[in-house]
Amino acid sequence: MTHPNKDLQTSHDPFHSESSLKSYLIGFVLSILLTLSAYFLVEQRLLPKHELMIAILLLGLIQTYVQLHYFLHLGEQEKGMRWKHLAFLFMILVSFIIVGGTMWIMYDLDSRVMNMNMNTHHELKEGSV
Amino acid sequence: MSLSSNHDHAYHEDCEIYDRTLFGFWLYIMTDSILFATLFACYAVLVYNTFGGPGPAELFHLPFVLGETLLLLTSSFTCGLAMLSAHKRNKERTFLFFILTFIIGISFLAMEIYEFSSMIDAGHSWQKSAFLSAYFTLVGTHGLHVTFGAIWILVMLYHLSTRGLTLATLRRFSCLSLYWHFLDIIWIFIFTFVYLIGAL
Numbered sequence: 001m002t003h004p005n006k007d008l009q010t011s012h013d014p015f016h017s018e019s020s021l022k023s024y025l026i027g028f029v030l031s032i033l034l035t036l037s038a039y040f041l042v043e044q045r046l047l048p049k050h051e052l053m054i055a056i057l058l059l060g061l062i063q064t065y066v067q068l069h070y071f072l073h074l075g076e077q078e079k080g081m082r083w084k085h086l087a088f089l090f091m092i093l094v095s096f097i098i099v100g101g102t103m104w105i106m107y108d109l110d111s112r113v114m115n116m117n118m119n120t121h122h123e124l125k126e127g128s129v
Numbered sequence: 130m131s132l133s134s135n136h137d138h139a140y141h142e143d144c145e146i147y148d149r150t151l152f153g154f155w156l157y158i159m160t161d162s163i164l165f166a167t168l169f170a171c172y173a174v175l176v177y178n179t180f181g182g183p184g185p186a187e188l189f190h191l192p193f194v195l196g197e198t199l200l201l202l203t204s205s206f207t208c209g210l211a212m213l214s215a216h217k218r219n220k221e222r223t224f225l226f227f228i229l230t231f232i233i234g235i236s237f238l239a240m241e242i243y244e245f246s247s248m249i250d251a252g253h254s255w256q257k258s259a260f261l262s263a264y265f266t267l268v269g270t271h272g273l274h275v276t277f278g279a280i281w282i283l284v285m286l287y288h289l290s291t292r293g294l295t296l297a298t299l300r301r302f303s304c305l306s307l308y309w310h311f312l313d314i315i316w317i318f319i320f321t322f323v324y325l326i327g328a329l
Contacts, residue, residue, distance in 0.1 A: 014147040014299060017216045024209035031202050035320070039195050042325050060321035065316055071209055071310045084155050091159040093165035102170035103145055 018076055033064025034063040147300050154304040158211050158311050161274075168267040169322065176327070178259035185260075185327025188246075188253060194324045197240045198316065201275075204233035205313040212306045220294045223302070224286060230309065232283045234275055241272050268319060274312055281305055 011105045038059040041047060047055055068088075075085050176185065245265070248254075255265035285305055288298050311317030 013298060014144060014303075015216055015218060016214070019209065019213060019216070021210075021213060024206060024213070027209075028202070028206040032199070033203065035195070035198055038321065038325055039191065039198075042328055043191060052329060053326060056321055056325045060317055063308050066318070067205070067310065067314050071205060071313075072307065083152065087156055087159050091162050093289050094163055099170040099173065100161065102167075103173050106174040 018073055021071050023073075027066055030066045030070070031063050034059050034066065140229060143296050147303075150300055150305055151307070154307055158307055161311070162182065162315070165267075165270070165318075168263075168270055169318065172263040172267045172323065175259040175263040180258035180260075182258050182261075183253065185264075185323070186329070188248060189324050189327055191324060191328055193240065193244065193319065197237055197244075198320050200233055200237040200240065201313050201316050204230045204237065205310050207233060208306050208309045212302065213296060214301050215299055218294055220226050220289065223294065224289055227282055227286055227289075227302075231279055231286075233281070234309075238272060238275055238279070241268070245269070245272075264323065268323065271315055271319060274315075278305070279308055281308070316317065 038056050041052060041055055041059075045052070074088060075082065077084060207226050207229045211223050211230060214222035214226055253261055255262045282305065285298070285302055288301065292298055
């Protein structure tokens, strides 16, 4: 087996990196804009509730991608075998199963129980699972 | 074997160690993300179980949280600048930017501690409802991660000043910066799902 770790290397010198000031600046400015947008959308209630929720979710996901790309440089390895990328996708899969599965199961159980409802919020709020 | 090829061999090994360590640390970050996913799952299930008490809309102060968010984001940026300096082998700048990262991170923690303690003083502790338990566990775990990261920065600054910017020091700094950026990404989810959606 020749150089099994070559797939992991983006360069041969660890002191040489793929990041640049431009990358961090773009990531920083974009993240601030996305954060402020989401914040003001909520504070000023510029959209009806359902659309507002979707908008905030989208802004959050976009910012996640921005930071993953510009700060963490995910996905910039050679096309050969992107192990970091693969590990990341697997984590996303596991997370979806855990979060989605938990919410589904608990909601299902809750709907089968006779509730003396002491909660201030309705369980079946619109927009929630 | 000539001396130069010995040196090349050792250097090549060091590069492999660097790459393997960074990848291994990335795998750890992935498992830590799953840990946070489970805490988010709990929060999602319990957020409406306020036991008749106040919920997110009543308890959270959005302007304050925006301040926390911008602080943590800036610290992620200064961490990136620190790593740029490290890759350019500029020891002084690396030191400066990591100190800045530390100070901003500590400020974030101070704000969060203030937020938590004023909630508890007002009687809204994690013992009062399932919602509060889930909230303090999720956001508290994140804060604990930030705390450990801050301690790690101090340890690394000690390494930097006593051992200099060696390959091993760079390797550890690289892991630290992965960790620090990851914490800011987790915070995006907390900001979005806990605070922003909670205010609706």
